Amino acid sequence: xxxxxxxxxxxxxxxxxxxxxxxxxxxxxxxxxxxxxxxxxxxxxxxxxxxxxxxxxxxxxxxxxxxxxxxxxxxxxxxxxxxxxxxxxxxxxxxxxxxxxxxxxxxxxxxxxxxxxxxxxxxxxxxx
Numbered sequence: 001x002x003x004x005x006x007x008x009x010x011x012x013x014x015x016x017x018x019x020x021x022x023x024x025x026x027x028x029x030x031x032x033x034x035x036x037x038x039x040x041x042x043x044x045x046x047x048x049x050x051x052x053x054x055x056x057x058x059x060x061x062x063x064x065x066x067x068x069x070x071x072x073x074x075x076x077x078x079x080x081x082x083x084x085x086x087x088x089x090x091x092x093x094x095x096x097x098x099x100x101x102x103x104x105x106x107x108x109x110x111x112x113x114x115x116x117x118x119x120x121x122x123x124x125x126x127x128x
Contacts, residue, residue: 002053002066003080003089009066010059014113017052018082025123044123047088049081054112063111070094076121092118 002009022045029041055063070077076091099114 010062014052045125046120049118091121
C-alpha cells in the first residue's frame with residue numbers, strides 16, 4: 001500500500017525495488033577559502049526514493065487512479081514511505097515515471113513495473 005496526498009492506494013511495491021538515497025546540499029557560498037581549506041555552507045540533507053509499483057489484483061483500478069494522481073502537473077505530493085524501522089512523511093516532487101503494458105486480456109490492459117522517483121522538496125534534516 002502507498003499513501004500519497006492523504007489517500008492510501010492499494011498497490012504492490014515490487015520486492016527489492018525500493019531505493020533510498022540522500023543528498024547533502026550546499027549553498028553557493030561553499031567552496032575553497034584563502035587558506036586552501038574547503039568551506040561548506042550546508043543547507044541540509046534531502047531523502048529521495050524510487051520504487052517500482054504494480055497493480056494489486058484485488059484492486060486494479062487503484063493503479064489507474066494512482067497513475068493519474070502521480071502524473072498530475074503539481075508542485076509536490078505528500079508521501080509516506082518506509083524509513084528505518086518506521087516511515088517518513090514529507091513533500092516530494094515527481095518529475096518522471098515509466099511503466100509498461102504487460103498484455104491485454106479480455107479487453108483489459110494490464111500494466112506493471114511503474115517506476116516512480118520521489119525527490120525531496122526541502123531538507124528533512126538541517127545542520128545543528
